[in-house]
Amino acid sequence: MKGKLGTIVAVVLVLSFVLAGIGYAQGGFPQPGTSTTNAVVQNKATTAGSVASLIVNYYDTNGTLVFENSDVKIDPKSVQEIKTEDEPLPAGFKGAAVVSSDQPIASIVSIRNSNVVGAPDGFTQGAYNGTAQAATQIFFPTVWGFSGIVSRFTVQNADATANEIKLDFYDRQGNSLGSLNETLQGYGSKTYYLGDNNDLPAGWPANFADGAITVTSTNGKLLAGASTATWPNRAAAYQALTTNNQGTVLYAPSHYRFKQAPSDPEYTLFSAVNIQNTSATETAQVRVEYYTRGDTSGTPALVLNTTIAPLSARGLNTKNGGDLDAAAFNPLGTDWDGSVKIISENNVPLVGSGITNWGVAGHAGIYALVSDTGAADTIFIPAQYRRIPSGQWAQWSALNLQNIGGSTISRSELTVEYIDTNGNTIKTFTGAQLPSDLASGGAFGLNTRNGGDLNAADFNSFGDNFIGGIYVTGPAGAELVAVSNIIYSNRASVYNGEPD
Numbered sequence: 001m002k003g004k005l006g007t008i009v010a011v012v013l014v015l016s017f018v019l020a021g022i023g024y025a026q027g028g029f030p031q032p033g034t035s036t037t038n039a040v041v042q043n044k045a046t047t048a049g050s051v052a053s054l055i056v057n058y059y060d061t062n063g064t065l066v067f068e069n070s071d072v073k074i075d076p077k078s079v080q081e082i083k084t085e086d087e088p089l090p091a092g093f094k095g096a097a098v099v100s101s102d103q104p105i106a107s108i109v110s111i112r113n114s115n116v117v118g119a120p121d122g123f124t125q126g127a128y129n130g131t132a133q134a135a136t137q138i139f140f141p142t143v144w145g146f147s148g149i150v151s152r153f154t155v156q157n158a159d160a161t162a163n164e165i166k167l168d169f170y171d172r173q174g175n176s177l178g179s180l181n182e183t184l185q186g187y188g189s190k191t192y193y194l195g196d197n198n199d200l201p202a203g204w205p206a207n208f209a210d211g212a213i214t215v216t217s218t219n220g221k222l223l224a225g226a227s228t229a230t231w232p233n234r235a236a237a238y239q240a241l242t243t244n245n246q247g248t249v250l251y252a253p254s255h256y257r258f259k260q261a262p263s264d265p266e267y268t269l270f271s272a273v274n275i276q277n278t279s280a281t282e283t284a285q286v287r288v289e290y291y292t293r294g295d296t297s298g299t300p301a302l303v304l305n306t307t308i309a310p311l312s313a314r315g316l317n318t319k320n321g322g323d324l325d326a327a328a329f330n331p332l333g334t335d336w337d338g339s340v341k342i343i344s345e346n347n348v349p350l351v352g353s354g355i356t357n358w359g360v361a362g363h364a365g366i367y368a369l370v371s372d373t374g375a376a377d378t379i380f381i382p383a384q385y386r387r388i389p390s391g392q393w394a395q396w397s398a399l400n401l402q403n404i405g406g407s408t409i410s411r412s413e414l415t416v417e418y419i420d421t422n423g424n425t426i427k428t429f430t431g432a433q434l435p436s437d438l439a440s441g442g443a444f445g446l447n448t449r450n451g452g453d454l455n456a457a458d459f460n461s462f463g464d465n466f467i468g469g470i471y472v473t474g475p476a477g478a479e480l481v482a483v484s485n486i487i488y489s490n491r492a493s494v495y496n497g498e499p500d
Contacts, residue, residue: 029150029195030230032124033116037109039082039097039130042382042469043074044104044500050076052103058087060095063157063188074105075423079382079469096156096189099130106132106380106498110486111228111237118232119362119490126228126237127365127383127486127493134158134222135242140213141276141313142238142353142366144229145194153227153240154191155215157184163221167192169201171211172323174309177201181218212276212313215240231364236493238366241351246278247371248347252340252354253402253443254367254483254494255290257318259334260360267359270319273340273369275352277308284308284348288316289341290332293453296408296439301338302331313352319359339402339443342369356485356494365494367483375404375479376499381470383486383495384418386448388464396449398485399470399497403438405479411437413475416446420468427461429454438480449487472497 043052054072059065067089074080084093099107107130116124143151157163163184169177178201184190192199194208217223225240256269277284285307289300304324308314315322318329318336344350352369379401387395399416403409411434418427435444435453445452448459448466474480482497 028147030232031117032152032228032230032235033113033122035111035113037084037111039099040079040108040110040383041072041074041082041099042079042106042380043076044106044380045076046471047076050103052101052105054105055100056082057098058089058093058095059097059187059189060093061189063185066090066093066095077417077419077469077471078423079419079421081467096187098187106382108382108495109226110383110493111235113235119234121490123491124233124235125363125486125488125491125493126235127495128226128237128239129368129496129498131224131239133242133244134224135244136217136220136222138215138223138225138240138242139276139278139351140225140227140240141351142229142274142355143194143213143227144210146209149229149231150195151227151229152191152193153213154189154225155184156189156224157187158222158224160186161221162186163217163223164219165223166216166218168214168311169211170213170312171208172313172315174312177205177208177211178203210315212311214311229364229366233362234364234491236355236364236366238353238368241368245351245368245371245374246349247373248344248349250275250342250350250352250369250371251402251404251481252342252369253481254354254356254400255318255338255340256356257329257332257334257336262334267319267334269337270317270357270359272315272317272322272355273342273352274313274315274355275308275342275350275369276313277310278349278351279310281310282346282348283310284350285345286314286350287343287345289343291338291341291441292336293338293443296442298439298441301336302329304328319357339441341441354483358492361492363492365485365492367494367496370481370496372404372479374499375481377474377476377478377480378500379472379480379482379497380500381472381482381484381497383484384448384466384468384470385486386459386462386464386466393449393489395486395488396447397487398445398447398452400443400445400483401438401472402443402481403440403479404481406440408440409438409474409478414438415473417471418462418468419471420466426466426468427459
């Protein structure tokens with residue numbers, strides 16, 4: 001997949017939430033503060049000399065081209081950060097970006113929120129994946145709108161000409177809350193705020209808590225999107241899901257129910273999955289299986305069942321139960337981490353999101369649940385860090401890698417390569433350097449601060465200012481999926497690894 005610029009082999013549609021001075025105070029909803037974004041792009045070409053040349057076009061909400069950056073070059077397997085604050089964009093810019101490359105690329109968007117009233121230090125964080133394959137229908141399985149959490153979601157027209165769209169809103173009980181019809185200009189975008197009735201269908205219920213949204217292009221044009229969630233003291237983000245994320249089996253590679261001590265009042269880490277039924281007509285019968293990390297028996301530690309009405313969503317939360325009873329998760333105990341397998345027993349296609357909450361620290365992150373079609377024998381992880389200025393930890397990262405295939409992958413056939421922004425391989429883990437083989441359904445974690453399932457000292461050679469990405473390879477035909485955490489001293493975010 002090579003070509004000259006102009007013959008574009010990868011187009012990543014990156015939504016830029018550069019929201020200056022916005023204070024949504026209506027109804028006592030949490031306020032997001034002021035947001036700025038960085039895009040982190042990884043060159044998926046692996047052969048020497050295959051440098052990626054990028055064009056980054058920034059569009060305002062009306063689809064007007066505001067600035068074009070054609071100066072970004074990225075070495076094979078390497079990453080570059082593109083900071084909107086370094087671009088000559090007008091103050092208060094709101095809009096989206098389209099990144100074009102002559103090599104295949106992966107990307108995430110990192111959102112930093114400042115002046116957040118509820119955060120002790122005034123900062124929160126979010127991250128989501130750029131969209132490489134826009135679609136005529138997109139899904140938001142995780143949206144909230146009450147005093148504890150409120151969502152914004154943005155829909156981007158991925159086409160150069162006007163796009164007619166319909167938005168359908170549902171609550172968690174499966175009730176339709178109405179629809180909206182909009183026109184988006186070429187490459188234009190619009191953000192909807194669930195704390196403002198002007199952005200919602202008429203008759204919006206005052207007691208709305210959470211639900212799901214489906215957006216459809218009625219004239220067949222392509223769409224992309226992303227959503228942010230704001231708590232009083234934390235934030236999170238995820239990309240809109242498409243038919244490429246649909247499956248009758250979904251996986252959450254990273255899941256927790258953990259306290260430092262069973263008597264602690266708050267969980268150190270806990271997780272949720274929100275699962276959306278993408279059928280407009282059929283109720284989904286869903287089985288949810290929880291697997292303990294390191295257990296190679298293939299027997300789930302917990303199995304739960306639920307039903308999901310058409311186009312609506314259900315949430316399962318290891319701390320409070322979500323839409324189930326909290327006691328349903330007691331068999332996991334308070335020292336559990338692992339992964340989740342979600343099965344549509346009547347083959348109704350599903351999409352979903354996984355949520356990680358650092359309960360004690362007050363951080364959160366959201367990622368897309370992965371279907372079988374999202375697995376690959378090669379995975380790219382665009383953003384990894386190990387920054388310790390003046391001996392104080394400022395930023396670090398974790399990789400959670402899962403095998404969703406039907407057979408064990410030997411660690412002798414796995415390679416996890418860390419590459420810095422100059423294209424240098426800083427560390428390669430393979431064979432006995434890795435924690436274990438990956439049994440079917442099994443997962444392990446690598447953490448640049450504490451080692452994860454390795455030793456912390458295994459990352460000392462990275463030094464104190466590592467910024468880069470990861471290139472994971474397994475045997476041909478392997479089915480690997482990954483989720484990565486970006487953690488700061490005062491905030492955190494989560495995003496999906498991207499298959500080759």
